[in-house]
Every structure is written in structure tokens, then in C-alpha cells.
Amino acid sequence: MDPLNPFAEKVLDLVERIPPGKVMAYGDIAEYLGEGGPRQVGKVMSTWGGGVPWWRVVHADGSGAAPDHLRECLAHWREEDTPLRGERVDMRLARWDGRPAEHERSSADFQ
DNA sequence: ATAATGACGTCGG
DNA sequence: TCCGACGCCATTA
Numbered sequence: 001m002d003p004l005n006p007f008a009e010k011v012l013d014l015v016e017r018i019p020p021g022k023v024m025a026y027g028d029i030a031e032y033l034g035e036g037g038p039r040q041v042g043k044v045m046s047t048w049g050g051g052v053p054w055w056r057v058v059h060a061d062g063s064g065a066a067p068d069h070l071r072e073c074l075a076h077w078r079e080e081d082t083p084l085r086g087e088r089v090d091m092r093l094a095r096w097d098g099r100p101a102e103h104e105r106s107s108a109d110f111q
Numbered sequence: 112a113t114a115a116t117g118a119c120g121t122c123g124g
Numbered sequence: 125t126c127c128g129a130c131g132c133c134a135t136t137a
């Protein structure tokens with residue numbers, strides 16, 4: 001098992017902070033951290049993702065991480081009321097920018 | 112040093 | 125919407 005590196009810790013810490021009902025794409029995480037890339041994030045998740053809410057990390061198109069765990073993803077998403085569109089997450093609504101939930105913006109901040 | 116690979120992403124057809 | 129080709133970046137063969 002590869003030893004944790006600073007990058008991996010940041011990724012895992014961030015994933016743990018993703019609020020229920022929200023998700024982040026691999027690329028979003030890399031961009032948020034300002035280092036590495038989607039594939040690097042994927043490497044981290046495949047190695048140590050078991051200890052964090054991995055189902056909140058999805059592909060940019062909203063599809064789940066692993067096809068064989070699709071049932072598992074769906075179950076978690078439904079449980080957390082994650083906006084879904086068929087078998088994928090509705091990124092337009094579920095994407096988390098990294099900002100704390102705070103109070104919802106009253107007026108439509110959606111661009 | 113070169114090529115293949117992977118829990119990815121974007122673009123075109 | 126689905127799929128293949130490419131691009132990307134670190135790791136491994």
C-alpha cells in the first residue's frame with residue numbers, strides 16, 4: 001500500500017467535507033486544490049477512498065465512480081437526496097464548489 | 112528513454 | 125445520448 005502523501009491527505013480531507021446531497025468531480029477536486037489532475041485524484045480515491053464518502057466523487061458528467069458499484073452509489077445518493085437524473089447525478093444542481101453550505105442564497109445565484 | 116495504463120475530461124461525429 | 129479519439133499527468137513496465 002502506498003504511503004499517504006500531502007496531496008492524498010488534502011484530497012481525502014476535502015472529500016470528507018463534501019456535504020451530503022452534494023458531489024464533486026475528480027477534475028473539480030484537482031482544480032480546487034490547485035495541484036495534480038483528475039487522474040491523480042482518481043489514484044488517491046482508488047487507493048484510500050474506502051475511508052471516505054467516495055460516492056460523492058463522480059465523473060464530470062455525473063456518472064458514478066465504478067460501474068460495478070452503481071447500485072451502491074444509487075443507494076447512497078437516494079439516501080442523501082442527491083439530485084439525480086436517471087442513473088447519474090445532476091451536476092447542475094449537486095455540484096459543490098467547496099464553499100460551506102452556510103444559508104442557501106435566497107435569490108437565484110445560479111448563473 | 113519509450114510505451115502502456117488508469118476511480119478523468121473535452122470534443123466531434 | 126452514446127462512443128471513440130485525444131489530451132493530460134504520474135506511475136509502472
